[in-house]
Amino acid sequence: MAIPDFENNGILRSVSDSPPTHYTITIQLFSLLTAKYSVEGYESRKFEAGGYKWKLVLYPDGNKKKNVKDHISLYLVMAGADSLQSGWEVYVDFRLFLLDQNKGIYSVFEDAFTRKKCFHGAMLSAGFDKLILLEDFSDVSNGFLVDDTCVFGAEVFVCKEKRTGKGECLARIQNASICKHVWKVQKFSTLGDQVYASIPFSAGDYKWTIWLYPKGNNGKGYLSLFLALESPKTLPPGSELFVVYTLRILDQSHANHHSHNGTTKYSAKLASWGSTKFIEQEIFKQADKGFLKNDACIVEAEVTVHGISKAL
Structure with missing residues (x-):
């Protein structure tokens, strides 16, 4: 039996033995998400x-944009809406899920006031600002x-259409x-406009390299520095690496x-991250x-590969 929780933004909460039909996301490093994803x-x-593309957006410590704290915030968001014709409307009956791993059952969350939500150009998301107290979670x-x-999930029904999920x-x-690599760049004054790469080094069973732009990469007056995945095509199709890294140029006189x-995700399409405006050339010199x-300058990279996201 579903029990409305009107004190918590009108959430209708029930339980289910069955997993969500359309999508599940298993997060095995929840504590790390708060550092990177507590705001965005x-x-x-x-x-x-139902013939449309969707995604889940999770705020691990509450949606700060709505002044929510001490709660889990979770939303269903329509993706690829730009490809739809103007004036479109999609009525959706959706449910969000959270697995109780002790009992093997799911808590199911629905809107207690309206079963169907209308998605349109001005409203691309719906969900719950205060899904559950962080203390209870x-x-x-x-x-x-x-x-x-933890395990979250979603069921999304458009025009009563139901499909097998991924x-x-x-x-x-x-x-x-933490894996550290130190690279001493000699004869710096002779370096040109192109990118220079360190020798590959290992971190988290993957090969990495440091990219140095002595005269900047689209950042005039700056030195640019990036950490790049050496062979991104070796990643399993559709997978992403969850990486925490630090790039440094060492002060050889004063420490x-x-x-x-950076805390980010590396993939075959996005295989390098860093700073275009790492340091002003005037200060550097x-x-x-x-x-x-x-x-000569000494460049250092510290890399920790915390996890990998794979499509099921």
Whole structure:
């Protein structure tokens, strides 16, 4: 029996023994999401239901854009709406799911006031700002977050059409360790406009390289620095690596290093991340800064591969 929770934005909550029909996302590193996705939200892959493309957007510590905190926020978002004709409207009956891993059953969340939501050009998402209290979600006895792992899902029915779903698994890499690589760039004054790459190094069972643009990559007056996946085509089709990295140029005189930090996803299509405006060339070349000494600089990369997202 479904029980309306009117004190929590009118959520109708029930339980189900069956997994969601259209999509599931298993997150095995939930604690890491709060550092990167607490503001912009973690977006799942696209999935199809009722002839349309959708995705789930999760805010692990509440949707800050709506001044929500201490809750999990979860939304269904229409993807690819730009390809639809002007004036389109899609009425959707949808449910969001959260697995109780202790009992093997799902909590099912629906809107208590209206069963069908109208998606259109001005409203591309619907869901729940306060799906569940973070305190209740994190309580191991409730079974929603166990060993830093949780499972969300969605059912989306358009014109009563039901299709077999697909899913993804964001799996953590056990005992992920920080891998460091140091690259000494000699004869810096002789370097040209092109990109220079370090020798490949290993981190998380993958090969990486540092890309250095001595005169900037579309950032005039700056030095550009990137961390690149050496062979992105070796990734399983449709997969993404969840990576935390730091790029530095070392201060060889005072140990006051200049750095750039990133937490992002690498894929075959997006295989390099970094900073176009890493450091101003004028500052970099100042003798008292210690970045350039004896016409050489020392570049360092720290890379931790925390997980891989694979299509199911």
